Amino acid sequence: MIEKLIENWLDSASERSYQAVFVQMLSAHGYRVVHSTRHTALEFGKDVLAIAPDGKGCAYQLKGNPGGRLGLNQFRQEIQPQLVQLMSQAVVFPGFPNEPHRAYLVSNGYFEEEVQRAVSDLNLGPYPSKVSLISRGDLLAWCEKLGTSLWPSELGDDRLLLELFLSNPRDVLPTTMLSRLIGKLLALEPLEAKFSGQPEFLRAITSAALLTGIATSRFAEAENHFAVASAWVLFAISIIAAGEKHGFKLREPALRTLRLAEAATVDALVQLWNEISKRKHLVEGNALADPEVYGWRYTTLLGLLSCLALRDDLDSVLTDDSRAKLNQWLLQRHTNLDLWGEGAIANLVPWLVWLRKHDATLRPDLEIANLTEALISRNQPKSVSPLAAPYYNFEDVARFRMRLDKAGEASAIGRETFAGCAFTAEPLFHLLVRTNLKQKCKTLWPDFSKLAHRGCLPDSRWEYCMLNITLGVDQTKIYPPTYKWADIQAEACQPVNDLLPEELAIRPWLLALWWQVTPYRYTPVANRVFAENILPGWGAWGKK
Amino acid sequence: MLPDLQSLKRDIQRILDRYLQTQVHARLGVFNESPHHTIHEGNRLRTIRADGSVEDSNLKEASAEVMLKLDEIPQLTIEQRVAKINDMADKMAQQMNEHLFGALNATLDKAGQVVDQQGKPLDVDAVFKVLEKIQLDFDEAGKPDQLSIVVHPTLAPQAKLVFEKIESDPVLRERYEEIIVRKRFEWRDREADRKLVG
Numbered sequence: 258m259i260e261k262l263i264e265n266w267l268d269s270a271s272e273r274s275y276q277a278v279f280v281q282m283l284s285a286h287g288y289r290v291v292h293s294t295r296h297t298a299l300e301f302g303k304d305v306l307a308i309a310p311d312g313k314g315c316a317y318q319l320k321g322n323p324g325g326r327l328g329l330n331q332f333r334q335e336i337q338p339q340l341v342q343l344m345s346q347a348v349v350f351p352g353f354p355n356e357p358h359r360a361y362l363v364s365n366g367y368f369e370e371e372v373q374r375a376v377s378d379l380n381l382g383p384y385p386s387k388v389s390l391i392s393r394g395d396l397l398a399w400c401e402k403l404g405t406s407l408w409p410s411e412l413g414d415d416r417l418l419l420e421l422f423l424s425n426p427r428d429v430l431p432t433t434m435l436s437r438l439i440g441k442l443l444a445l446e447p448l449e450a451k452f453s454g455q456p457e458f459l460r461a462i463t464s465a466a467l468l469t470g471i472a473t474s475r476f477a478e479a480e481n482h483f484a485v486a487s488a489w490v491l492f493a494i495s496i497i498a499a500g501e502k503h504g505f506k507l508r509e510p511a512l513r514t515l516r517l518a519e520a521a522t523v524d525a526l527v528q529l530w531n532e533i534s535k536r537k538h539l540v541e542g543n544a545l546a547d548p549e550v551y552g553w554r555y556t557t558l559l560g561l562l563s564c565l566a567l568r569d570d571l572d573s574v575l576t577d578d579s580r581a582k583l584n585q586w587l588l589q590r591h592t593n594l595d596l597w598g599e600g601a602i603a604n605l606v607p608w609l610v611w612l613r614k615h616d617a618t619l620r621p622d623l624e625i626a627n628l629t630e631a632l633i634s635r636n637q638p639k640s641v642s643p644l645a646a647p648y649y650n651f652e653d654v655a656r657f658r659m660r661l662d663k664a665g666e667a668s669a670i671g672r673e674t675f676a677g678c679a680f681t682a683e684p685l686f687h688l689l690v691r692t693n694l695k696q697k698c699k700t701l702w703p704d705f706s707k708l709a710h711r712g713c714l715p716d717s718r719w720e721y722c723m724l725n726i727t728l729g730v731d732q733t734k735i736y737p738p739t740y741k742w743a744d745i746q747a748e749a750c751q752p753v754n755d756l757l758p759e760e761l762a763i764r765p766w767l768l769a770l771w772w773q774v775t776p777y778r779y780t781p782v783a784n785r786v787f788a789e790n791i792l793p794g795w796g797a798w799g800k801k
Numbered sequence: 802m803l804p805d806l807q808s809l810k811r812d813i814q815r816i817l818d819r820y821l822q823t824q825v826h827a828r829l830g831v832f833n834e835s836p837h838h839t840i841h842e843g844n845r846l847r848t849i850r851a852d853g854s855v856e857d858s859n860l861k862e863a864s865a866e867v868m869l870k871l872d873e874i875p876q877l878t879i880e881q882r883v884a885k886i887n888d889m890a891d892k893m894a895q896q897m898n899e900h901l902f903g904a905l906n907a908t909l910d911k912a913g914q915v916v917d918q919q920g921k922p923l924d925v926d927a928v929f930k931v932l933e934k935i936q937l938d939f940d941e942a943g944k945p946d947q948l949s950i951v952v953h954p955t956l957a958p959q960a961k962l963v964f965e966k967i968e969s970d971p972v973l974r975e976r977y978e979e980i981i982v983r984k985r986f987e988w989r990d991r992e993a994d995r996k997l998v999g
Contacts, residue, residue, distance in 0.1 A: 646839075646841070648839075648841040669839060672822070672837060672839070673837055673838060673839045674836035674837050674838060676836070677836055678836075678838065695997075698997055699996065699997045702995060702996060702997040703992070703995035703996065706851075706995050707995070711838070713841070713842045713843045714843075715843075725841075725842045726842040726843050727842075727843075727844065728843070728844055729842060729843035729844065729845075730843055730844075730845050730846065730847045730857070731840045731841075731842070731843045731845070731846050731847070732846075732847045732848075732849065733846075733847070733848045733849070734848075734849040735848075735849065735850050735851045736851060737851040737852070737853075738851065738991060738992075738994045738995040738996075739994050739995070739996055739998060740996075740997055740998070741997075741998055741999045742997050742998065742999040743999055745997065777841070
């Protein structure tokens with residue numbers, strides 16, 4: 258079944274959806290990928306730049322010929338002129354060797370014999386670089402060699418893989434399915450699973466990378482950037498979890514795979530931003546039913562794009578023009594937000610912290626105060642419109658509101674009491690404390706202290722990186738009615754991280770993206786790690 | 802295998818499961834009126850109280866079995882199945898009530914919040930002692946909020962007599978009102994103390 262699925266993937270993929278898997282395969286072969294994006298194309302059709310294990314520079318031009326053959330006509334008209342430039346001109350790119358490089362033409366289809374002959378003729382020419390062909394057969398063999406043979410092949414897993422591959426590519430990503438498959442490969446599930454050693458661990462990582470790219474390729478094909486970003490975030494976080502669980506410090510080549518997953522995430526987010534920046538509206542799909550989900554989409558986009566902006570702050574991934582436009586978009590007044598549940602808090606926090614960094618006025622502090630106040634008042638013990646816990650996604654909440662429960666399944670939302678407790682009020686209040694709006698904190702305190710503050714703390718750090726914590730404590734905390742400002746300030750700003758793997762703690766933008774996938778991971782400790790990384794010392798200046 | 806309609810049956814089973822859950826909750830008495838929280842992940846619970854005390858506890862299982870004779874199944878009506886589910890609900894609710902009251906008793910014992918009649922029958926003094934010990938909240942109208950009194954079924958007739966006595970005897974009524982007024986002041990002080998200081 259897996260072989261058929263791989264063939265189906267290759268036969269239906271454009272270069273858009275197989276590039277992420279291709280670079281993972283290069284990385285597994287020891288290549289260091291220095292450039293691979295879909296959003297900022299280099300000149301002459303170079304899609305990927307990598308440095309081979311022998312130090313030679315390699316430039317790849319990827320072509321999508323799903324299920325077909327690249328014929329001479331197409332080659333002469335579309336590819337040959339670019340190929341000649343690729344072979345004759347030096348690649349100028351930071352970190353790329355300044356000497357003749359190897360050029361590759363990659364296709365997920367076949368090259369007709371005439372094309373192979375034409376390429377041989379080109380190689381006889383006076384160009385400093387020579388070109389090689391990588392075709393469907395090579396890609397299939399690489400897939401097999403690099404670990405699709407490790408993919409879970411029990412009947413249930415086969416079915417899960419197929420269901421994921423065939424799921425509606427225009428919907429949100431079925432993260433539970435992908436997480437289960439990755440979890441099996443990386444020995445995160447079952448709990449007691451172990452690797453025999455580092456080589457087995459590294460092979461599993463490559464195998465999981467291929468699975469992530471291939472199983473979600475139809476989402477990439479549909480340009481469902483949110484789903485693609487979610488998939489690579491889930492994979493990146495799973496690598497961190499696996500390293501932590503199995504006691505392997507992440508270093509090359511595992512680190513290379515993690516960086517490629519991060520790059521694929523960023524790539525999807527940049528493509529998302531490129532699409533938004535060109536659009537005049539944010540309506541999607543069936544317009545008549547869109548008002549019900551528009552606010553959720555807007556809030557979700559604000560979260561995702563704030564994460565992109567945070568990443569761009571750390572390491573420029575946008576062009577100057579694109580960055581300026583994104584900053585302008587994030588800085589504008591947002592009137593279409595929907596506080597549909599506590600899950601939305603995890604969308605808004607990255608934006609609020611980004612705003613605090615980029616807007617020197619009092620506005621970010623007031624936005625934090627307003628959101629904190631809204632959450633605390635909505636979830637008071639007798640509230641008739643409390644926000645649902647962050648374990649429920651927008652679809653759960655909307656289906657419950659509209660009585661659109663799936664056949665036979667009454668929503669669990671109706672069986673749970675949300676009034677009187679909150680999962681995200683405590684970390685959000687900590688952010689408010691950092692703003693030093695002491696009077697506002699004092700005003701909100703009576704209602705804040707009436708809430709039961711809930712959260713799940715894993716026994717092991719790696720479980721923070723899972724969709725579901727198996728061994729951990731569901732904690733409910735009641736604050737004393739009277740509390741000292743200095744104490745809450747110390748709690749809000751203390752730098753202790755006893756929850757997150759260090760590899761995640763040093764990647765605040767990835768942490769914030771993890772909250773976009775699992776809003777219930779927005780906890781007081783994670784919040785502190787995030788805020789301290791983005792704005793070191795924020796709020797600590799006023800501490801007594 | 803024989804022809805089957807698994808998808809339809811799965812949905813029917815979900816409806817029956819939901820019915821069982823509703824019936825179990827309905828049998829939890831006063832506990833059914835308390836807030837319901839789902840443990841979404843993790844394998845145990847912790848409560849950190851306002852006084853800083855920490856209580857850890859584990860999840861408890863409540864289960865019951867239902868026996869169906871294969872030769873009965875073709876004629877089994879929905880009413881008969883509902884009766885079996887109700888029976889399961891009785892058993893599960895009993896286990897849950899035992900555990901919930903057990904946990905409550907243990908916590909109250911630890912906190913010194915127990916009035917021991919040492920074998921004496923329930924009387925007015927015992928009710929007043931209990932009222933003195935508990936922390937009461939009040940609603941906007943100044944009435945006790947969420948005050949429920951739960952007694953064992955065997956104590957119900959005696960409890961009824963005691964409360965009627967408090968209601969009808971002016972002296973006892975005044976004593977009751979005096980306790981409630983004091984509790985209201987305590988509540989006001991408590992709420993007034995909800996502040997961030999410094």
